[in-house]
Amino acid sequence: MTGAVKSSMWTALAVVAGVQSLVIGWMVWDRVSLLSSGREIKAAVVPVDPRDIFRGDYVTLGYGFTSGADIALPEGVRTGDTVYALLKEQSPSNWTLAGVTAEQPETQGGGEVVLKAIVDRAWRGQASAQPTVGRLRFGIERFYVPQGQGLVIEKQVLEKRIAAVLAVGSDGKAALKGLEADGQRIVEEPLL
Amino acid sequence: MWSYQQKVAKDLERWRAAGWIDEAGARAIRADLASRGRGIGLPGALAILAAVLIGFAVMSFVAANWQDMSRVLRLGLLTGLLWAAYVLAAAMFRRGLDTFGHAAVLAGCAIFGADIMLVSQMYHMDGNAPDVVLVWAAGTLLAGVLIRSNPALAFALVLFSVWGLWETGQRDAVYWPYLVPWALVSAAFYWQRWEPGVHLSGLALTGFILTYGQINHAVGGFETVTLIGVVIGALSALGLVLRPGLAAIWRGGILYGFFITFAGLFALQFFKDPSLGAFLVLAVLALALTLGAVWWGLTADDRRALWMGYLGFSLQILWIYGKTVGTLMGSSVFFLSAGFVVAGLAYFAYRLHARREAQEVVS
Missing domain, CATH: 1.10.287 (Helix Hairpins)
Incomplete structure (x- = not known):
């Protein structure tokens, strides 16, 4: 390679390394700002499958407000679309789903919160009169744990009332902050 | 080689x-x-494999020692490894060891992907998984274009294809946005004048067209696939006549046209359930197509076409046998008549060949 090509190659490599580092940095900054400034809510966790709650090194978290019946979705929504779920707090840590909309709704007071979700699966009932229903994913369904700690937390999930501590941003994005058992933090992590 | x-x-x-x-x-x-x-030779191939292995090693090493490190330390380690790969690449390019340099760039892109996944794990991010692959692919494409690294470009196309297939699977619908990065990577391959890369693009697009057919099979998907194949083949043949300067591209296009047309005809015969009359027409068309490929392979001295023709012919015959087995009389009649037709064609080709040789001797 000639000298000129060499120096442009250095520049190219530095730009690539720089941009890729910025992407990683942006991911971290996005999370850290959400975790530190987002509204903190607690939501009760239901074990998805008590016998097989750990796959690898993460806990699968099911949430009371989405488990059970199929969720009614706005008309025309398809799998993979982004929607907004409006939650209402009935009692501490107990949130119920008030409705799902295609556009972000306004919240009325502290008893409500909006979570951004992706439609995991959408389908229409057999009769044409039935609305579109489906399942949602909020991006807070996996809690990664250090190797070996899985069984300890699994036991606590089975024996105690577990709540996930979430940080919710004004745009509806949610991040997992930690886990609580009977009001006590059992897993808490620093921002950095 | x-x-x-x-x-x-x-x-x-x-x-x-x-x-x-x-x-x-x-x-x-x-x-x-x-x-x-x-080409890249054995040392280069080994270096590239080594890069892939190092990428995996980074993922499992950091993952295994996760809980003993603070988050700041983990982030420092991840970024440090990323930069180390590119500094290594620079050192290799400087010594003129370009293949090793490209291997280091590939390792850098692998580490970039590992970093994304590990940050996701660190902050319990469980969003739309294909989005993560898309970011990874975009970073890899950037490396491929700026550093003009063919292996990185190829890796980017693989990642974009994983993203596209993942989105397709989630939606169970044709995912058109895939064509945007596909076109970008293909343009980069063309700009680099890298023939294996252009072929990779061709394969990816073929996969996309076949996926389109499979998803829309109830509404004429396979018919469309067959038609697209015929159009690609015909346009390539026309291009070969009008612009012989780009022969390599046209000859490639003819192969892809053949492959896609054959795949469409094959699916129409065996994945749908056509009437006997329609099945016979399709079978004759498919066999004629494979014989055409063999003819083209011999005429244009293109061994790829020759082998595709042989393979297609064998596949077609084998599946007809599978479909008609049980009605032994029916299949024996079919093979007998197919045998006669091909023997007749062989005789005809022999006569043609002999006549041409005679003409050459005379002239």
Whole structure:
């Protein structure tokens, strides 16, 4: 390679390394700002499958407000679309789903919160009169744990009332902050 | 490439013994062959494999020692490894060891992907998984374009294809946005004048077209696939006549046209349930197409077309046998008539060939 090509190659490599580092940095900054400034809510966790709650090194978290019946979705929504779920707090840590909309709704007071979700699966009932229903994913369904700690937390999930501590941003994005058992933090992590 | 050199070496011996070329000529030809690029060669291939292994090693090492490190330390380690790969690449390029340099770039892109996944794990991010692959692919494409690294571009296309297939699977619908990055990577391959890359693009697009057919099979998907194949083949043949300067592209296009048309016809015959009349028409068309590919392979001296024709013919025959087995009388009649048709074609081709040779001798 000639000298000129060499120096442009250095520049190219530095730009690539720089941009890729910025992407990683942006991911971290996005999370850290959400975790530190987002509204903190607690939501009760239901074990998805008590016998097989750990796959690898993460806990699968099911949430009371989405488990059970199929969720009614706005008309025309398809799998993979982004929607907004409006939650209402009935009692501490107990949130119920008030409705799902295609556009972000306004919240009325502290008893409500909006979570951004992706439609995991959408389908229409057999009769044409039935609305579109489906399942949602909020991006807070996996809690990664250090190797070996899985069984300890699994036991606590089975024996105690577990709540996930979430940080919710004004745009509806949610991040997992930690886990609580009977009001006590059992897993808490620093921002950095 | 090696087999080609060995073949030429043998031929050179023969031609020299026959007195058609002298020793100096043979030496010059051998030197020319040796000086031409031998692709990436064994050391390069091993270096690239090593890069892939190092990428995996980073993922599992950091993952295994996760809980003993603070988040700041983990982030520092991740970024440090990323930069180390590119500094290594720079050092390799500087020494003129370009293949090793490209391997280091590939390792850098692998570490970039590992970093994304580990940050996701660190902050329990469980969003739309294909989005993560898309970011990874975009970073890799950037590396491929700026550093002009063919292996990184190829890796980017693989990642974009994983993203596209994942989105397709989630939606169970054709995912058109895939065509945007596909076109970008293909343009980069063309800009680099890298033929294997252009072929990779062709394969990816073929996969997309076939996926389209499969998803829309109830509403004429396979018919559309067949039609697209015919159009690609016809346009390529036309291009070969009108713009012979770009022969390599047109000849490639003819192969893809053949492959896609055959895949469409094949699916129409065996994945749908056509009436007997329609099945016979499709079977005859498919067999004619494979014979056409064999003819083209021989006429244009294109061994890829020849093999595709043979393979397609065998596949077609095998599946007809599978479909008609049980009605032994039916299949024996079919094979007998197919045998007669092909024997007739062979005789016709032989006559044509003999006549052309006779003409050449006369002229």
